Amino acid sequence: MFNAQTLELLISSFPKILVYGLKVSVPLALIAFVLSTVIAVFVAMVQYAGVPVVRQICRFYIWIIRGTPLLVQLMVAFYGLPLFGINANPFLVAVIVFSICEGAYSAETMRAAMEAVPAGQLEAGYCVGMSYMQIMWHIILPQAFRTAFPSLFNALISMVKDTSLASSITVVEMFTRTKQIAGQSYNYFPLYIEVAAIYLLFCTVLTFVQKKGERRLGNYGVRK
Amino acid sequence: MFNAQTLELLISSFPKILVYGLKVSVPLALIAFVLSTVIAVFVAMVQYAGVPVVRQICRFYIWIIRGTPLLVQLMVAFYGLPLFGINANPFLVAVIVFSICEGAYSAETMRAAMEAVPAGQLEAGYCVGMSYMQIMWHIILPQAFRTAFPSLFNALISMVKDTSLASSITVVEMFTRTKQIAGQSYNYFPLYIEVAAIYLLFCTVLTFVQKKGERRLGNYGVRK
Amino acid sequence: GCGAKKSDDHLARIKEAGKITIATEGVWAPFTYHDPDTDELVGFDVEVAAAIAEKLGVTPEFKEVAFDGGLTGVSTGTFDMMANGVDVTDERSETFDFTEAYAYDHAVVVTLASNTDIASFDDLKGHTTANSAGSTYEAMGIEYGAAVSNVDTLGETMTLVLNGTVDATINANTSAQDYFNTTGTTELKVAAVDPEVTKYAVPLAKGSDNDSLREAINQAIADLRAEGKLAEISNKYFGADITAE
Amino acid sequence: MALLEVKNLKKSFAKTEVLKGIDLKVNRGDVVSILGPSGSGKTTLLRCINFLEKPDGGKLSFDGEDYDLSGISKSDIAAIRKKTGFVFQGYNLFANKNVLENVTLGLTSARKIPKNEADEKALEVLKKVGMDGYTDYYPSQLSGGQQQRVAIARALATDPSIIYFDEPTSALDPQLTSEVLEVMRELADEGMTMIVVTHEMGFAKEVSSHVVFMADGNVVEEGSSADFFDNPKEVRTREFLRLTEH
């Protein structure tokens, strides 16, 4: 299985696979990561503040999304939408579904992080005359985000790999691209190892960015 | 697509799918969860204690495993082992690979939870004459486990769904079973919705067990 | 465009749009795959579908998608049709309306060349096979009393046979031959051929909306067959004509 | 006329009544010390009059306006809070902001004062508490006494009519305590109105104009600082003063 011909295949396919990682998998994961974080912050805030009805809706959202497979969510969104006359771009649908799905997980992370900010921070904000939203924006969210950051980044790293599910809705990303190439020669195994190595490369870069980011966000003078 | 015939299909397939959930997906996830937790505790402890060389090995393990897709890990294990003359049972391979993969993620969770136990707990243990391992066992690990429990359970809920990847190494679990049934009539969509509902059922039960478990583990008299 | 009232007839809508969307996997040689040299989507099904589109007077627009997604998309109208060596059974005909067959195939049993236990489908009883979940071949394996394992792709199935993990695999004769040709393996052989014929046809969503489209595709297939075009494509990819029964 | 007057303030948690009808009057320039055993409701009283807890009943008149404590509107709460300062026992400095930002945030964000004006004001009050050399330190980099002085500066920056202190020195060691008490003494001398919950008898005796002694949710005794310490009338007061003199 591992001979000169395989080596040649690996070399020639490397750029082809890589380009789909850079063009599809990574952008998909990154955009969805940003959007999911926005969703997570909103959903976490609603629960933190205990907004009556909206809170229940958010719990329902988290329950449904965490309880069902991402693949099915993707298919429901992509093939279900046309039933309502909406013909969306598959990449767009993938971005939205990944954002919504990851948003549910990250919302729980953010909520826990917000609850870990001491209540005194909120009270002190009130006592200098700030409004609830001002306190959220300047005090609670920055501190919660710092706490949640490593977990959120972990989720991003997972998501880069999960993008392969998008093949069910016509999005050809890095993993499907690998299958295409492997399908030409039936030489799946070496190519799968190759794509794993490329994922590893991306994840190493992301881990590095995470470390930098953690330092950038600062730990507010706390010695570690 | 949704007609009387589909309804009949859904009803007749329900027990068939469910039984594969109870027989394969859930046991696979549960066994792997237990084993991965054992791995996680070990790996987290090695890092917490800063054991020289083993610590580097553990970091390497975490880096490789989190950086590569579970699917490829499964295939490397399953198709790679026979190259060394080992013909393992696919379910066993799946259990091992899921345990090792989840172990890497959970190790990070456990490590963070151990680091969150105040240093004074360790020092107080030394001061009453306990050994390092006694302190770990009686003091640090129970407290860390309590903190990590919700995250670990989240991972379990994800894993129940991820078991579907085991199909690539010949393990027929709930999702593959659904594909089999759908393949007879090519009526994928309704059956996918059905299997999603069954996943949701399992996850609801697990969430309930988690709540009970959290209460059982106790919060050591801390008022919430 | 949005807002404008859409025609109730699928064929009319396709003609109006000037294109037909065709779902295909793109990872299954020689039916639908990427040419190793040009990287273009090619294959028997791809060329047949393109020829059909030409007959309809529209441009083919291929959508590469996983098998389950492709069929789902056909049933919901996301794709107009699928060209992916979809084989017809009675049960599937209740979910989709199939056109006339454009190719025929036979199921074969593939084993190690050294295998002497299996010489017919009946010999499968008590042996292990591997196939993708939901495929016709999986059902056959079960029917003949084999213990069937599931994997995703043909390459994986063959690997399992080569490894000795399973005793045999059932697959389309066409696929098996292509695998032998592409990989040049001599360790495998066709151990048995099923006399029953497998029909490859185009699945369309159920409903009278599709009547005229099905008619048009049937006509296109008949014309292409009469013109010798189908045989030409078949010879190009299989080195044999599989388009006549 | 009194700056702040509380009448019949009541507050229960679940079944326990923590404040059983408190009356309190503070004139401009007063320094009122609140003493009392642990659990008597001192903190709860301060928190109620700044609405960190929702009072169950009572009247408040503040700066000439009358309010019903149990039914007060959000905008009234916001208005009152803009005229008061609060110094917590645990400092509660904003952990993600440096010293300067901690002091300016109440100005720039809550009062929309331009940044340069806010910085100027912040430096002025930080100087007053001797912390102007630490503007870019984060709270975690400061000692307890330094944090508490920044917290006082934060309260001062908004030019409040009154500042509430809840045991401002109880988390500090003796030396840091002296630093903070010194700052408070200066504020008193400058005529700042203050209510101070404290265990520091020395401070209560020397600095405050009035002393209120609470026990079990009631005001047991109150009076001028001199009267209270030299001539306590109630048995409970005497017992308390004896105990804290260990």
Next chain:
Amino acid sequence: MALLEVKNLKKSFAKTEVLKGIDLKVNRGDVVSILGPSGSGKTTLLRCINFLEKPDGGKLSFDGEDYDLSGISKSDIAAIRKKTGFVFQGYNLFANKNVLENVTLGLTSARKIPKNEADEKALEVLKKVGMDGYTDYYPSQLSGGQQQRVAIARALATDPSIIYFDEPTSALDPQLTSEVLEVMRELADEGMTMIVVTHEMGFAKEVSSHVVFMADGNVVEEGSSADFFDNPKEVRTREFLRLTEH
């Protein structure tokens, strides 16, 4: 012969020398108070002699055995720790164990004493600190004073030759402080050997037999308790005593 004698103990963190060569001698039955300003190295001293920090150099003789502080073996550390007790400023009770388990764990787990014997011993020491009614409470359900008394019971349970206290009352309010000091006074009366880092001048004066005053990593002055307070020799000592009398 001294129970514990430290000679020329040195300890640095990174570049800063925190202990610059400390000598300390404690006889059986002594109660030694260690005083000194914040940052003088008092906590570090206690932590070094119980090996919670690794000393850089110095000699220790303990219970008749001599050790080299910088090169002491793990088994010697374990042996010494089994004869000592430590009471932390922040209590450090085991959060996942109830009061009884907190006290018995050092017996059952570290010393393999049967559970029923350990329980008996635990009840005895809990009674001594007045906490025998709280055996099944968790630390988080107790007030600071109660927690500190349990911490003392935990240290007592193993029958140590000496107990080290690091500011045992500084996190407590005046009333809780009295409770804990009362327990320590009784221990002293019973002849327990103790080293107490404290800011409580009253305690140091009345209870301790010796006082050590530290500043900047050095012992500035030491002597009998009476001598030290009535007749301090060093300028720094006098300055310190004046400051803490605010």
